[in-house]
Amino acid sequence: MWWVPVNGNDSGEPCYSAGTTxxxxxxxxxxxxxLDYVVDPSGNAMSYWYTSENNYYAKNQVASPGTEYIRGGRLTRIDYGLRAGSTAAAPFQVAFMGAVRCLAATGCDTYSKAKWPDTPYDQICASTATCTGKFAPTFFTRYRLSNITTKIRKAGAYANVDSWTFAHEFLNSGDVSDGSLWLKSITHSGLVGGTVTEPPITFDGIQAHQPRQHHVRWGLVAAALPVADHHE
Incomplete structure (x- = not known):
């Protein structure tokens, strides 16, 4: 569960009895x-694991100390091959790795629109900071999916089997909006008995106009497939 402070200002509402003002x-x-646990009719189960990202804001216009909440997060792991109710380690696992949405070579620890075009970095407030002007919670993540790795458990540890690495870029939409995060390529590697990496699958964009709404949509172009530009 990802949570945020909510005020109960009327009798009968949740939180109303938490105080007198x-x-x-x-x-x-x-x-x-x-979703954190799934069981099928045959008793097979899988579990989902997440990492949350905390943030602080000036609740009720009190900037210091800031008030904590969970602004977002991401799926980090799926354990599968389980039996319902079992506490044994899962025989199989899928791990999801995240990387920050800043694609600059350096300087991602400081905010600039050029480095963080689609992340409201200026809304981040640390636990030790004064959250001046941040009067409401905002919900977002600083991360993008960068890698998926499948694993098998043997001899008491997980060994990597396959991985898929995702490369991204920010594309100029051609209008006044900020750049949009674009999946640039997917690279698959086999990891059993050494590493064998296949050539990446790359994606290019074309602009497909939608005259009735006057905006630009980026269409997906898959390598080695015929492409037809179309209007929706």
């Missing part, structure tokens, strides 16, 4: 529920 009638409530 508006400022004290906040409590944690879910803004997003994540």
């Amino acid at each position: 508006y400022a004290t009638r906040f409590c944690k409530q879910a803004w997003r529920w994540n």
Whole structure:
């Protein structure tokens, strides 16, 4: 569960009984529920694991100390091959790796629109900082999916089997909006008995106009496939 403070200002609402004034009638409530466990009719199970990203804001216009909430997160692992109710380690695993949405070679620890074109970096407030002007929680992630690796458990440890690496770039949409994160390529590697890497699958973009709404849409072009530009 990813949560955010919510105020219960009316009798009967959740959080109303948490205090006697508006400022004290906040409590944690879910803004997003994540799927974490699946069992099929045959008793096979899989579990989903996530990493959350915390942030702080000036709740009720109090900038210091800031108030904590979970602004977003990402799926990091799926364990499968389990039996329902078993506490044994999963025999198989899929791991998801994230990388920051800043694609600059250096300087990603500081904010600039050029380096972080689609991330509201200026809304980040650390636990030790004063959250001046950040009066409402904002929900986003600083990360993109960069790699998926499949694993098998043997001799008490997980060994890598296959991996897919994702490269991205920010494309200029051709209008006044900021650059959009674009999947540039996918590279597959086999990891059993050494590493064998296949040539990457690359993706190029074409601009497909939508006259009725007057904006530009980036169409996906797959390598070695015929492409037809079309209007929607």
